[in-house]
Amino acid sequence: MGALMAGMLDTDLFLAWTEGAARAVRLHRDRLTGLDAAIGDADHGTNLDRGFTEVGKALTEWPPTSPAQVLVSAGTTLIRRVGGASGPLYGSLFRQLGKSLDTPVTLAGFAAAFESGVQAVERLGKAAQGDKTMIDALAPAARALTQAVQEGADEHKAFERAARAAEEGAKATIPLRARKGRASYLGERSIGHEDPGAASAALIMAALAEAAA
Numbered sequence: 001m002g003a004l005m006a007g008m009l010d011t012d013l014f015l016a017w018t019e020g021a022a023r024a025v026r027l028h029r030d031r032l033t034g035l036d037a038a039i040g041d042a043d044h045g046t047n048l049d050r051g052f053t054e055v056g057k058a059l060t061e062w063p064p065t066s067p068a069q070v071l072v073s074a075g076t077t078l079i080r081r082v083g084g085a086s087g088p089l090y091g092s093l094f095r096q097l098g099k100s101l102d103t104p105v106t107l108a109g110f111a112a113a114f115e116s117g118v119q120a121v122e123r124l125g126k127a128a129q130g131d132k133t134m135i136d137a138l139a140p141a142a143r144a145l146t147q148a149v150q151e152g153a154d155e156h157k158a159f160e161r162a163a164r165a166a167e168e169g170a171k172a173t174i175p176l177r178a179r180k181g182r183a184s185y186l187g188e189r190s191i192g193h194e195d196p197g198a199a200s201a202a203l204i205m206a207a208l209a210e211a212a213a
């Protein structure tokens, strides 16, 4: 059973996404924590690593039967298990994404649901693009995904474009001054550092592209 049959996105693809995200966060844990050490409280990598490890455990213990179940389970686990702001923010992204999916999941349906998930993060974080948060990676990814769908791209191309937009968005946080979260207390001194939330969001979007590759 392939994840890419006839334009349908199946449960296995979303399980592969969460597993890939867990691996990427583990691999980049120290870099994420280092970024958070520069402008936050030095726990982003360890927090997310623990959270995605718990996501894997929950999905093994209660095997999901639909893409929506994968994503809602992942989101709920992240909210419960990840401290700080990033748990509720990522949790909301995955929960809203899952709740917004119609079955069967098409690429266009996923793109619309992803937009909805990113909007949930924006509402909860009261953040917009340019505030130097995970939104700086997620919002461009959502736009790239929607545009790719409109241009008739397949899921490989669409997820690659979303991942690239997220990576560029994360790098674009370096010269920004933080306007939200703990980093905003640093004022000018937040300039010159990549936002850890944007960096982890780029990793998570890259994991989606890899899962579909």
Ligand SMILES: [Mg+2]
Binding pocket: 036, 040, 041, 042, 043, 044, 084
């Ligand atoms: Mg932190």
